[in-house]
Amino acid sequence: GGDASEPSEGPTAITVATYPVMSNAAVYIGVEEGIFADNGLDVTLETITSGPDSVPTLLSGDLTFTSIDVPTLINATKEDVGLVAVGAMMVGVDVDRGYVGVVAAPDKGIEDWADLEGKKVGVNALGSTPVALISASMEAVGADPSTVQWVQIAQPETIPALQAGQLDAANLAQPLLTAAEEAGFEQVGNPEQLTVGGVPTFLYVTTREYAEKNPEVVAAFQESLNASGEIANGDHELAIETAKKSTTVDPAVLDKVTGLPMWGSKPLTTEDLQKFIDVLVNAGQLDESDASIADQMIWNG
Amino acid sequence: MKAFRNGVSLLAIEIWLPLLLVVLWWTVSEYVNSLYFPPLRVIMEAFAENWLVPDKALSNLVPSLQLIIVAYSLAVVAGIVFGTTLGLVRPLERAVRPIVEAMRAVPGVALLPLFIVLFGIDQPMRILLVAFGAMWPVLLNTLDGVRGVEPTLLDMTRSYRVGRVRRLFQVILKSAGPQIFAGARISLAVTLIIMVVAETVGADGGVGYFLMTAKSEFRISAMWSAMVALGILGYILNIIFRIAERYVLRWHRLQQARLERTS
Amino acid sequence: MNASTEVTRAPRADRRGPSTFGWLLIQTGAVVLAGGIWWLASGFFPAGAIPTPPEVLGRLGQLVLTGEFWSAIGITVGTFALALTVSIVVAVPLGLVIGASTFWTQSTRLLFDFLRTIPPIALLPLLLLVLGADFEMVFGLAVLGAIWPILIQSIYAARQGEALLVDMSAAYRIPRGWFIRHIFVPGALPFVMTGVRLGTTICLLLTISGQLLGAAPGLGHEIAAAQAWYDTPRMYAYVLVAAILGLIVNAGVWAAQRRLLRWHPSVRGESR
């Protein structure tokens, strides 16, 4: 639900988790531009390094909202953690050079999805979005993803592993994607393009308990989020400038970044989630029996 | 006490406290309503499901055991070799001390890319990474033990012209034995701990892999069951270790038995 | 004859060896040599994988001028110091007490062997839940990591005493408190000190890891941020800072060891 309910009294304090990368630019812009304040929210931003690891903090109440990817929320829902999605942080980018990408060394002869057959491909976790998306992308061009050898490797170690020839290709997100290109690797494609273009991939979540107690805060948060996403999507330069201010990163690195994320700017719907879930089911990452889980994942304030 | 000391009562002494705590845990956890602290009952169900079914258990235990055995052996050997070298050649030790101390304090995040570039992303890299981290307790203990040898004994070996090799193996290392064993015991636990981290890189099985995956998938009782498995693994390894220690340090145990009386 | 130890034990180079300042020069030389090897080696790695020493030092030079750098170090050092102090204060007496009694050694063995093998990293979510993503969590993690080596080493240490000194104190009816303070603890100290040196480094590493993984402020957090942005020189600059911190802290522990154990054969040879 996206219906705004105006808070009447002073601003409500909330704490929102952010990653030390640019996926959060929208929230930063929203805070900078006073959008959250206009909706009666006093936002504190807390940096986190991993979505799943921020869940305990959310449960302990030190965070009000955090962001996790769809498979993580599916797992949390299956395990009854009590999380609900309240909005989209990012949605899949519909172009061939996006926020995420698969890179390969030029001498490996990997030029498109089909060439990944039988190759060693690095992903951050074996049961994760990238595996599903790359598999689906391969299937979309008629290749057989079951021949791929998936290798679990954390993002920061991926480039060294590529350089050492330990991997044929790997899935990376910005800014590592740009860094890999700088280091001479070539983009094979954007795994979101053929699969989840326009579909939310990263979600803002809170606990069901909190949402039930504070529906108006959630609503205000959703309102602000979408407005912020709107601005960020429309002004990439502003997004970059915000990233320069909001992170400690070397501005020179940021200037090189091509391919930005697409931020959520519309109310989240069950259908959106279902699209993602279907991709996962098709890729064999999710059991058919869990395919109707979308309803329980979302907050319908 | 002495009459007490048959196998059964030894076991009794060894398990009364853990048993008590388990009962306590079992009872208290039934009433704790927290996702991350499931009832012990549930944990044990998850344990039975994941670690008592041979197929499932083996796919996780085999890679881990292989890693533990090889990495731990390497760590102990390397620790003893380097520790002895540095302990015997004092000027060398003093000269490289800053480097050694700095190296010990390098966080794993910096080592991982290095190890990947050097050794790949497969089992050998994990083994070396674990061995590197687990080597330090043995190394430091060996270093200190080698230096603490009774000076009169060293004089004795010099005066009787006992060659270097024999002096090393029959006097210095034996004298340092108790301390080396203390280090090796710590290394054993460190091996298991680093293993968990190492198994997040390139692995597709192993206790650590299972644990970290369960954690990120919110399968909390499965995660706890992995910790229980690690604990049991640690305990079993420590028993093997203790048997070796009892055998090698027999003299020390007998000699120190005299201490118990008064202290 | 143990009396003349000082002279016979120490290798010649140590005996008429360099002064403290001389050693400092030698050690600096060794560090420079290691830096040289690093520089050479970084050439063999694919470009950018391992930054060169000048890159890292250059970045470090920029960092030291910023306030964040010092506040990150301040938080890290503070957490570490507190965690180490707590670990030592808890683990050393506990270990010695347990080690001194066969009953308690055996009673706690299973428990400790079990608990020790549980990786602190696996406990991270639990700590985050209970203590929040903050100083307390990092502190808890560091204590959980550092306490074991100190504890185990102290348990072993309790068994190292000279039996005759135990007899001596019994014969002279030295009360328990005095015995512990003047005979038991000094005799156990050589072993305990090794444990403290191990614990010190583990404590520092876990302080940094806790900040890194739990996104609590401090050095680890800075490393994580640099990593996320693939700012390798910056990451290595912070890693270098971590290593230097380890170096400084351990130099302190060494100095303490030299003072506390100046009577022990392991230290007697190392004059000044």
Place this chain on the structure above:
Amino acid sequence: MTSNSTPAQGAASTTVAALEARGLGHSYGPRQILGGIDFSVEQGEFVCIVGPSGVGKTTLLRCLSGLQVSTAGELHVLGSVVKEPQPGVALVFQDYSRSLMPWASVLENVTLPLRANRVSKKDANARAYEALEQVGLAAAVGDQYPWQLSGGMQQRVAIARALAYDPTVLLMDEPFASVDAQTRSDLEDLVLRLQRRLGLTVILVTHDIDESVYLSDRIVVLAGSPAHVAEIVDVPLGAERDQIGTKSDPAFATTRAHVHNLVRAAAAVSPSTGTARVVDVP
């Protein structure tokens, strides 16, 4: 040689024995070392224990001190059964160098038992310095570590520790084995004087038969395996002793010869070593 005290036996005003062993036996595991030792020591008496090496003298002394609970028989101190070290008993260990704390200075080694028994630091230091002086060690030695001293000096530190403790019962296990002849006779006279003056009960293990006769009122000769009391020899030399006069007393020579023969006979079966005597070169 000044003797400013009443004879030792006179100092023992009560009739209850300082130490009394009844059927005392000790085994290390399955090996029985002491088999039924009976003897008693009066208060203020000076008793020496002699016997071949390995017969069990140290073991006996450890039992008498209460350090070791004998596995058979009973030990009475001042009439009551004891199972642990008693106050007022000082022990000089045979393995003196190991009985000194390597981490403590000589002074600290000597004062520790005093400080631990509530003697003020000032008094303890004063007594320690006095004792060190008595055993012929300079005050400067007090600041050194024991392992910086020669063997004989370490032994004297151990003796000084016992003397400073101001014991009523002094147990000494070959206390003068590592000092030169001159120092040895000086120390003998020192212990003798202290014993006479303060009415100490002294039990001293020695291998030097001259020393045992010179010092003691009675000599306990141990023999056999397990060890038993071969004979308790009364020394008919009176309370006054001095190195030249006493040793030229005919009674000294006869007692000496008697004890010598006893020890020789005991050594001939070389009790706890199991075989015959030192063997001839083939």
Place this chain on the structure above:
Amino acid sequence: MTSNSTPAQGAASTTVAALEARGLGHSYGPRQILGGIDFSVEQGEFVCIVGPSGVGKTTLLRCLSGLQVSTAGELHVLGSVVKEPQPGVALVFQDYSRSLMPWASVLENVTLPLRANRVSKKDANARAYEALEQVGLAAAVGDQYPWQLSGGMQQRVAIARALAYDPTVLLMDEPFASVDAQTRSDLEDLVLRLQRRLGLTVILVTHDIDESVYLSDRIVVLAGSPAHVAEIVDVPLGAERDQIGTKSDPAFATTRAHVHNLVRAAAAVSPSTGTARVVDVP
């Protein structure tokens, strides 16, 4: 007493000294212990070193053994300057109990130097058992740990280790301090016989002046601080010695008295302890 060897001096066929110290000095840090020691020991000679406790005898012996490089002067062994322990030199440490490895059985303790010098296991064991028997220890003792033995037995293990080593130069630091009188004289005779029969060079530190006169060809008396050679006393007793005959020789008594006076004079200034002698009880 069988003497089946030529006199010791006869055994020394060459004129070069076994050991020669020239102006040997040693300091521990700032403290000078030995100040210019000059003396030489012929091959096959038996020399005793005596002197007050703490004078520097052990230090001197350690320098002679090459364990310790003297800080002044020179040491020649068979004519060449040495700075480290030489083959064929065995040393019995004053601190015998610390010189035995606690983790090794008695047998292993005795065989270690042999095995380390390439003696086969069988031979080493045979030699070890022979040496243990010579010092009066039963074969069964070989299986025990040193710390399960009495002090005197440990000391004899240390002696056995030196004997089994089959040295040409034997350095002994108060080797008989912890054994009973009977064993002591047996051991004295044992060393004397071996020395005569094998032409060993023996340097023995002792506090027992009778022993030094009985055993040696010459006695080096150390005195002062820093220590110097007060006198080198020739013992005019010939090569044949036996416990009864030799000790009743009038020359024995005069030598004994002479050495006694020298040591007493040396002890009177109590060199390294810095103060006067053992003090009278006030």
